[in-house]
Structure formats: structure tokens, C-alpha cells
Amino acid sequence: MDTFVIEGGHRLYGRVRINGSKNAALPMLAVCLLTDQPVILRDVPNLADIKNMLRLLGELGVVRTDAPGEPCDAPFTSGTIGLHVTDPSASHARYDIVRTMRASICTLGPMLAKRGFARISLPGGCSIGDRPVDLHLRGLRALGAQITLTEGDIIAKVPSGGLVGTTIFLGGAFGSTVLGTANVMCAAALAKGTTVIEQAACEPEIVDLANVLNAMGAKIHGAGGPRLIIEGVEQLGGAEHTVIPDRIEAGTFMMAAAMTNGDLILDNCPMDALLASTYVLNMAGVHVQPVAAVGALSAGSIPNNGPMASALARHRQSLLTAISGSAGVGEGMSRDGDPMRKSVRVTCERVLKPVEVTTQPHPGYPTDLQAQLVAMLCLADGNSVVTERIFPDRFLHVAELLRMGAKIARVGSTVVITGVKSLKGAPVMASDLRASAGLVLAGLAAEGTTIVNRIYHLDRGYERFEDRLRMLGANIQRVDEKELATQEA
Numbered sequence: 001m002d003t004f005v006i007e008g009g010h011r012l013y014g015r016v017r018i019n020g021s022k023n024a025a026l027p028m029l030a031v032c033l034l035t036d037q038p039v040i041l042r043d044v045p046n047l048a049d050i051k052n053m054l055r056l057l058g059e060l061g062v063v064r065t066d067a068p069g070e071p072c073d074a075p076f077t078s079g080t081i082g083l084h085v086t087d088p089s090a091s092h093a094r095y096d097i098v099r100t101m102r103a104s105i106c107t108l109g110p111m112l113a114k115r116g117f118a119r120i121s122l123p124g125g126c127s128i129g130d131r132p133v134d135l136h137l138r139g140l141r142a143l144g145a146q147i148t149l150t151e152g153d154i155i156a157k158v159p160s161g162g163l164v165g166t167t168i169f170l171g172g173a174f175g176s177t178v179l180g181t182a183n184v185m186c187a188a189a190l191a192k193g194t195t196v197i198e199q200a201a202c203e204p205e206i207v208d209l210a211n212v213l214n215a216m217g218a219k220i221h222g223a224g225g226p227r228l229i230i231e232g233v234e235q236l237g238g239a240e241h242t243v244i245p246d247r248i249e250a251g252t253f254m255m256a257a258a259m260t261n262g263d264l265i266l267d268n269c270p271m272d273a274l275l276a277s278t279y280v281l282n283m284a285g286v287h288v289q290p291v292a293a294v295g296a297l298s299a300g301s302i303p304n305n306g307p308m309a310s311a312l313a314r315h316r317q318s319l320l321t322a323i324s325g326s327a328g329v330g331e332g333m334s335r336d337g338d339p340m341r342k343s344v345r346v347t348c349e350r351v352l353k354p355v356e357v358t359t360q361p362h363p364g365y366p367t368d369l370q371a372q373l374v375a376m377l378c379l380a381d382g383n384s385v386v387t388e389r390i391f392p393d394r395f396l397h398v399a400e401l402l403r404m405g406a407k408i409a410r411v412g413s414t415v416v417i418t419g420v421k422s423l424k425g426a427p428v429m430a431s432d433l434r435a436s437a438g439l440v441l442a443g444l445a446a447e448g449t450t451i452v453n454r455i456y457h458l459d460r461g462y463e464r465f466e467d468r469l470r471m472l473g474a475n476i477q478r479v480d481e482k483e484l485a486t487q488e489a
């Protein structure tokens with residue numbers, strides 16, 4: 001098992017490109033199951049979860065054809081993936097794979113709709129919570145799927161009349177579901193008639209998925225909002241698509257810059273998907289400014305009600321003003337194109353300010369940036385309050401941050417963080433992907449040496465993280481745990 005050894009206290013400085021999004025790519029890889037034609041995806045990151053998804057798709061009769069028409073057996077590195085179904089007979093996603101990667105559940109909707117049958121091992125809980133899939137099943141049942149549970153597997157069948165469109169309320173106790181929306185949207189794309197999904201997830205990854213499906217011939221309207229309208233079609237074709245950049249990776253680099261008093265330029269940065277995050281960072285004294293002339297942020301990113309709406313609208317306006325200068329570039333008038341692929345500079349004030357933040361479904365502050373934010377606020381000048389509304393138990397990083405001298409009190413799903421002057425290096429244990437990222441950030445800022453154990457969690461979501469941090473000036477090494485023990489003995 002690998003470990004990171006970090007000598008903290010080095011300021012990050014330089015330029016880094018944000019990779020394609022893991023959480024957009026995972027459900028997108030599964031859409032190849034909906035068609036007999038090749039699907040080609042660009043800017044797919046080289047991550048453990050992506051490799052697991054490719055292994056699963058291989059077992060489900062999908063061949064990789066990265067160059068058109070040529071089957072490819074080489075291990076995936078990074079970039080372009082072509083996928084083509086050659087054997088639609090196997091429809092069982094086994095526990096062996098599902099337990100290593102919960103996103104295996106994304107194959108359920110596509111397989112069911114195209115093959116009429118799917119058997120998928122029920123994903124269990126994980127370190128961030130129970131993670132049920134009842135909403136996925138509720139949505140698919142509403143389309144007519146017959147679903148039973150046998151030996152820990154979900155068995156789903158299409159009835160003789162086929163899947164039939166209907167109106168589905170997909171909200172649950174914690175709001176919308178991202179992968180549940182993906183599954184139902186994929187199945188509804190091939191259902192008869194029109195499906196309306198109410199309280200659909202509004203995440204940018206769902207918009208990207210809808211864009212691929214539409215490029216394949218689906219008729220999906222309203223992606224990015226809470227009501228999705230899907231007119232079913234008889235069949236879907238192939239498509240080529242570039243995955244959106246990873247907003248969570250971008251947010252993580254922003255906080256790495258802030259915590260090391262750094263100065264970073266992020267290229268390929270999905271600013272339009274980061275509105276709540278940059279708003280919170282701004283409040284904390286972190287400045288994210290476009291470095292080239294940039295275009296407008298779309299209105300779809302702004303919640304139209306709730307207490308954050310007017311503050312976010314003001315924040316958006318100030319960003320628009322900052323990025324458009326006085327030359328009259330406004331909403332809908334993009335000077336250099338895509339608001340999802342900007343170059344931005346991240347700097348911060350000498351003293352970070354405390355903030356109050358609640359995680360919410362998009363466009364609210366993302367749960368996947370909560371651990372990194374808690375780590376950053378450990379160094380703010382005052383008391384911050386962070387409440388987790390998506391996964392109320394996602395706080396395993398807190399006990400580890402305490403080992404580094406942080407002052408954090410937890411009550412239920414809220415933590416109160418009292419800023420300290422400095423964190424102290426210590427051995428810490430990563431427990432999930434984003435907690436690991438928070439601990440790495442803490443290590444970069446801490447005095448002395450931090451050893452982050454079990455970084456296989458981090459490898460699920462950040463490609464060559466240590467190499468990229470090192471290029472920016474961090475002192476961070478990947479070391480085999482056993483090697484480290486020998487050195488210490």
C-alpha cells in the first residue's frame with residue numbers, strides 16, 4: 001500500500017491543467033451499453049475507478065476501440081477511450097467489481113433499457129454513509145421495470161410491453177440523486193413516450209451526460225434544472241464527446257493554493273460549475289480571477305430561490321464584471337468561449353477568514369469539497385461552521401485533522417472549526433477519497449512531516465496528484481508503506 005510523505009510549508013506556485021471529470025466520465029462510459037455503435041470519449045482521466053469501470057464493461061461485452069475499428073487491449077492511460085458493444089449477452093455486474101466501485105450501479109439503467117435484463121450486485125454502504133439505491137429503483141419501477149432482490153443482487157427486467165414513459169418524482173430525504181437521475185434518464189431515453197423526472201439532479205455531470213445522450217440521438221430537455229423531460233426514441237447511435245473538466249479537482253487545487261499562501265493558475269477550469277465554491281472561497285479571502293478575457297457564466301448555475309440566491313447572484317455579477325472588464329461583455333456574450341474551460345488565477349489574502357457553509361445538491365456547495373474546506377478553515381482567523389447535508393456522517397477526516405493540532409468540535413452533521421495559527425505534521429489515515437484530499441492539503445500547509453496512509457482512496461479521484469503538486473513546488477513523495485516502515489526501523 002502506498003503512502004504520501006509530505007514536508008509542509010512550501011508555497012504552491014505555477015500552472016496546472018484540470019483533468020476531465022471522474023464523476024462525469026463514469027456514468028458516461030456506461031452509456032455505450034445503450035447502443036450498437038461506438039462511443040468515443042475524450043479527456044477521460046486515468047484513475048482507479050475508470051479502470052474498474054472499463055473492467056466491468058469488458059465483462060458486460062464491451063470492447064475498447066480507442067482507434068476506430070481496432071480492438072485495444074493495452075492498459076488505459078489517459079485521454080481518449082472508444083467503447084463498442086460486441087456481445088450483449090452478459091448482463092451481470094458481479095459483487096467483486098461493484099464492491100470496489102459504487103458507480104457500477106450506472107450500468108443498471110442502460111443495460112435494462114437496451115438488453116431488457118440486468119443483474120447488478122447491490123452496492124453496500126461505504127465510509128461516507130449508507131448510500132442506498134432506493135431512488136434508482138423507484139424511478140426504474142415507475143417506468144415499468146420489474147425489480148427483485150436475490151442473493152444480494154438487483155434483478156431488473158423489462159415487461160413484455162417495454163418501458164413506458166411517465167412522470168417520476170425522484171427526490172429523497174437528502175434531496176436529489178446524481179447517479180439515480182443518470183440511471184433513470186438513460187432508461188427513459190429508450191422508453192416509449194415521454195418521461196418527466198421531477199427533482200432531478202442539477203449537477204454539471206448530469207448536463208454532460210444528457211449532452212452525450214442527445215448526441216447519440218436521445219431527446220432530453222431541461223438538463224441542469226430540476227425537471228427533465230425525456231421523449232423516448234427507438235434506438236440510439238454512436239457519439240464523440242469531450243468530458244467536462246473536474247470541478248472537484250479544480251476546487252481542491254484552489255484550496256491547496258489558499259492554504260499554502262500560493263499563487264496558481266488553473267487551466268481548463270470549469271468556472272460555471274464552481275459558483276458556490278468560488279463564492280465561499282471569496283468570503284474566506286481567496287481570490288479566483290480569470291487570467292484571460294473570458295465569457296459569461298450561465299444563468300443555469302444560479303439557484304432561483306433560497307437564502308443563497310441573492311448573494312450568489314451578486315457574486316456572479318462581480319465575477320462577470322471582473323472577467324469582462326468594462327468592454328461591455330455581459331451575459332450570453334462570451335469573449336473567448338466556454339465558461340466550463342477557463343484559465344483562472346488563485347491567490348489569497350494573508351489571513352483566511354472564517355465562513356459558515358452548508359453542503360447542498362448543485363448549485364449549492366458540493367459535499368465533495370467539504371473535507372478540503374474543513375482542512376482549509378482550520379487555518380482561518382476565527383470560528384467557522386460547516387454543515388453536511390448530503391452525507392451527514394462524512395466527517396472521518398475530522399479525527400485525523402485533530403491529530404495535526406486542529407480545533408474542531410462536531411455536533412451531529414455540523415462541525416465548528418476554531419482556526420489555529422498552524423497545523424503540525426503527523427501520521428494520519430485516509431478513509432475516503434475526499435477526506436484523503438483534505439489531509440493532503442493539511443499536510444502541505446503543516447509544519448513538519450505528515451504521512452498520509454492508505455492513499456489508494458485518493459488514487460480513485462486524483463490523477464498523479466503528487467506529481468502535479470510537486471511541479472507546483474510541494475515537497476511530497478509517494479512511498480511504499482513497507483519501505484517507509486523499514487526506513488523508520
Ligand code: EPU
Nearest residue numbers: 023103131132133134135136172174176177178179390433
Ligand atoms: N440517496 C438515497 N437514495 C438513493 C440514492 C441516494 O437516499 O437511491 C441519498 C444518498 O444517501 C445521499 C444523497 O441521496 O444522502 C445524494 O446521493 P447521490 O445519489 O446524489 O450520490 P451518488 O450519485 O451515489 C455522486 C458522486 C459522489 C457525490 C454525490 C453527491 C459519482 C460517481 N459519485 O454519488 O461523489 O458525493 O453524487 O454529489 O458521481 C466522490 O467523488 O468522492 C463522491 C462520493
